[in-house]
Amino acid sequence: MYDPNNIFAKILRGEIPCDKVHEDDHALAFHDINPQAPVHVLVIPKGDYVSMADFSDRATPEEIAGFFRAVGKVARELGLEEGGYRILANHGANAHQEVPHFHVHVFGGTQLGRMISLPKG
Numbered sequence: 001m002y003d004p005n006n007i008f009a010k011i012l013r014g015e016i017p018c019d020k021v022h023e024d025d026h027a028l029a030f031h032d033i034n035p036q037a038p039v040h041v042l043v044i045p046k047g048d049y050v051s052m053a054d055f056s057d058r059a060t061p062e063e064i065a066g067f068f069r070a071v072g073k074v075a076r077e078l079g080l081e082e083g084g085y086r087i088l089a090n091h092g093a094n095a096h097q098e099v100p101h102f103h104v105h106v107f108g109g110t111q112l113g114r115m116i117s118l119p120k121g
C-alpha cells in the first residue's frame, strides 16, 4: 500500500521544500539531502508508486518512458555523461529502501569504484 504521507509525497505536493534540478510531467529530480557522492540526485515519478516492483508492475508505458527519459536528461544536464555516472534503485528491506516512493539515485562527479560494496561477514 502506498503511504501518501511519505516524505517524497510531501515534496511532490510542495508541503516540504527540495533542492530541485528538474521537473516535467512525469518526474521530479532534486539533490539528496545526505549526498554520498559529489553529485547525488534523486529522480522520482509523479505517480504513487512504492518501489521499482510497484512502478514496473502498474505504471503506464507513458509513465515508464517519461520517467526514464527524465533520468537520462537529468544526468545529461548535470554534465555527467562524459565522465560517467551510476543509477541505483533500492527495493525493500535487503536493499535498505528508506522512502516508500519509487526513486532512482543518480551518482557522479567522481570515480565511483566498481559496482557496490557489500557488508562484511
Ligand code: AMP
Pocket (backbone or CB within 6 Å): 007, 018, 030, 031, 032, 033, 034, 035, 042, 089, 090, 096, 097, 098, 099, 100
Ligand atoms: P533509499 O534508501 O533508496 O530509500 O534512499 C532514500 C534517500 O532519500 C536517502 O539517500 C536520503 O538521504 C534521501 N532523503 C530523505 N529525505 C530527503 C529529503 N527531504 N530531501 C532529499 N533527500 C532526502
